[in-house]
Amino acid sequence: MHPIHSAVGPDWPCQVKSPGTHDWERTAARWLRDLLPARYAAYSPLTRHHLILARHARIQLEHEIRAVRVALQTCRAELPPLGVAEAVIENTIRMYAAELEQLGRLARSVRLVTEALLAEAGPSVPRRRAPAQRAS
Template sequence: MNSSASVPPGWPPQVRPPGAPQWEESARNWLYDQVPGEWRRYEVLQRHPLLLARNVRYHVEGAINGHRLGYSRARVETADHIEPPTLQQLLEADAREGARLVALARQVRLVEDALQGVRWVPRL
């Protein structure tokens, strides 16, 4: 595949298409940008971008689950401590962040699939 290869909807723009020169390096760098910097210490993740993608996927899925839990409990846990307009602002921010995390999870999964050799073929 060449650098003009098609990528699926939702593919992260910072990652080169599979088969393009240095595409795995761009994938690795982007994946590292999604997690704490300490992850760069682990040589096994540097040598095996597929393992990095797998762990990033679990990290993002955990963030989504934690975020959903926080959102669902926000009214009950904060009702006595913050004013309703502030709670509404929190819920709106949480909704935006939740949507960002879900989109990120899709991007990570697409990159992980590509690292496993799955290639997207556009349909007419």
Template sequence: MPAASPPPPGRDGVVPPGWPEEVRPPGAPDWERTAVGWLYDLVPPEYRSHEVLRRYPVLLARFAADHVGAGLEAARAGWRTVRVELADELPPEAMEAAMAAYEREGARLAAAARAVELVGGALRGERWVPRM
């Protein structure tokens, strides 16, 4: 009988909940390369032109945290104000769809913000230890 295959990287308790699937766990081969690629996917493409961000992944994580945080705040503000600002412009079904879209986007961005925090911490040398 063949030996059981090892669990996929990062899914064996090595990374905290909320760790992005696209990023290998700290210490794995090329983990920082996968972290940098994932962080660049979260920010505007123009950020790739900044040499300082390529040179210092910790700084890229900071930029990504700021960018995702701003998007999250925008989604929250939109959710709070869309009913008042567009009440006369949208039919009820469009308003409900808009509210649902803001909720989904807010949840996606909140998860991304948590993941950026985790990856940024790992880039700074923080290590997560699971609790028993």
């Protein structure tokens, strides 16, 4: 194993050991699993393959970010007809804004952990190629 010091930074999750240190991949997998709904713990592709787990965590966060954005954007239109008080709506908007910030940090952390897992896997893991451009 070779340490990857560039991956550790302000967005590196504190629950995950530094890449290249003893047992870091286990701590990464545990942290990634904690980002998913509990029911996913039973799926063997996610428990046995760290890169599949990281990919799913990224997709899960992308969808959560979209859901919170929709909830934030529709608060003022959809909550008053439900009888929700203006003060509660304002608190809800602040809550969604804070959650978007948190989800953004988590998404950056997942990206860093994924990059470290890919680097650890070495050249045997094919990298995604850019799509070929068509000639006009």
